[in-house]
Amino acid sequence: MRIALPGPLGRSWARAVLVVLVPLVIAGLALLIVPLVTGLPGNAAFRVGGTVVTKDQLHDRVEVLSALYGIREPVGGSELEQFRRDIAKAVAVSKILDNAASERKIVIADKSARDTLTKMIDEQMGSGQDGQRAFTDLLAKLKVSENDVLDEVGRQQRTARLFQEVTAPAVATVTDDQLPSYYESHRADFAVPAQRHLRNIVVATREEADQVVRRARDGADFAALAGETSLDESTRSSQGDLGFVTASQLDAEYAKAAFAVPVGSVFGPVQTRYGWNVGQVLEDRPASQPSFEQVKDQVRDALRSERAVATWRTWLADRIRAADVEYADDYRPADPDAPPPDDSATLPQPGMSGSPAPAASSLSGSLLSLPSASAPPSLSAPPSLSLPVAR
Structure with a gap:
């Protein structure tokens, strides 16, 4: 049975219901709709601009970075939590x-990235079919595709060109009359x-190393011993010759021994980490302080x-703040708006050499070398390209 309210009272009550209930309904719908429009999806790691990067996509990116830069994801605990936040940022x-880069219409032609990669392969792994075969074997070992490498080479080239465009006005302010005071300070x-x-x-065991030491100290030619016994393929053909090196270029314990005799x-x-090492000191160059004129260009x-x-870094900080990146709770860095740490001085230079000596400490079993195997690549300055051979 339906109860009918009399004329005006019924209409007034109906209007009251509309006035009270409609806003409540709209508010309730808003509570449901707003998260769908403005919040992050449940599987998102972060959103930048209109692009959502999911946790799976971020994991896939970590896999590529692991191969290209030697980055390793910690197993668990606070280190994993910090890594997750660092890599998301x-x-x-x-x-x-x-x-x-897109806003500035910076485009790297596919051919440019391909030519750069070919040059890296030629200089480090050999030219022609042998070099390409070695590169293909390395890709298989690291479980990445050639397109992954080309994409990263192109990304680095875009960042480098962006860096040049952003910083060109500041670089142009440097004049020669500013150099002497800078040198003195x-x-x-x-x-x-x-x-x-x-x-x-380099040999595999302590016993083999002890034997090499005895033979060398008994008068055996060290160069000949290196060609005969060393496991380091990159220097065996040059009789173990590392050239002139500084202590900072060597493994700490190896450097301590090399500079003490x-x-x-x-x-x-x-x-x-490459085995047991026995070394010989051929020459010494003491530390020196060059004059201003000697290092003016530097x-x-x-x-x-x-x-x-x-x-x-100032420009980058402004861009990060303007981007207003949204992070999921588990991926939000401590200071989302700050630029990455400035460790650009340790970014690798395009050395393009083959496998360096096993005593060197800057090596990684990766394609594009970065100094740390535990942190994501820094973007405080554009990275340089390097392609060390994985051991």
């Missing part, structure tokens, strides 16, 4: 830089550290670089 910033930066010319032999001495065995480059990086 690094990938978010890379998206911001991609967008900035940064004398230590231009000091030449002590160097030693070394030969090195007189010229002509055999030292070791020293264990590094001073100019250093001042230009300092101003470029400062300008880049």
Whole structure:
């Protein structure tokens, strides 16, 4: 049975119901709809601009970075939590830089990336079919595709060109009359550290290393021993010759031994991650302080670089803040709007050499080398290309 309200009262009550209930219904719908429109989907790691990067997509990116840069995801605990936040921020910033490059119409032709990769393969793995075969084997070992590598090469080239465009005005302000004062206030930066010319032999066991030491100290020719016994393919053909190196270029324990003995001495065995090492000191170059005139060009480059990086970081901080990246709780970095740490001084240079000596500490079993195997690549300055051979 339906109860009918009399005329005006019924109409007034109906209007009251509409006035009260309709806003409540709209508010309730809003509670349901707003998260769908403005919030992050449940599987999202972050959103930058209109692009949502899911947790699965971020994981796939970590897999590629692991192969290309030697990055390793921690197993668990607070390190994994910090890694997750760091890598989310690094990938978010890379998206911001991609967008900035697109706005400036910076395009890297496929041929440019391909030519760069071909040059890297030729210089490090050999030219022709042998080099390409070695590269293909390396891709299989690292479980990445050639397109993954080409995409990263193109990304680095875009970032480098973006860096040049953003920082060109600041670089142009450097004049020669500013250089002497800069040199005087940064004398230590231009000091030449002590160097030693070394030969090195790598063997698998301590017993083999002890035997190499005995033979060398009994008068056997060290160069011949290196060609005969060393496991390091990159230096065996040159009789273990590492050339002149500084302590900072070597494994810490190996450097301590190499710089503690007189010229002509055999030292070791020293264990590094590549095996047991026995070395010989051929020559010594003491540390020195070059004059301003001797390093004038380096001073100019250093001042230009300092101003470029400062300008880049300010610009990058502004872009990050403007992007207003939304992170899921588990992926939100401590300071989402800050630019990445400035460790650009440790970014690798395009050395393009083959497998360096096993005593060297900067190696990684990766395609595009970065200094740390535990942190995502820094975007505080554009990375340089390097392609060390995985061991």
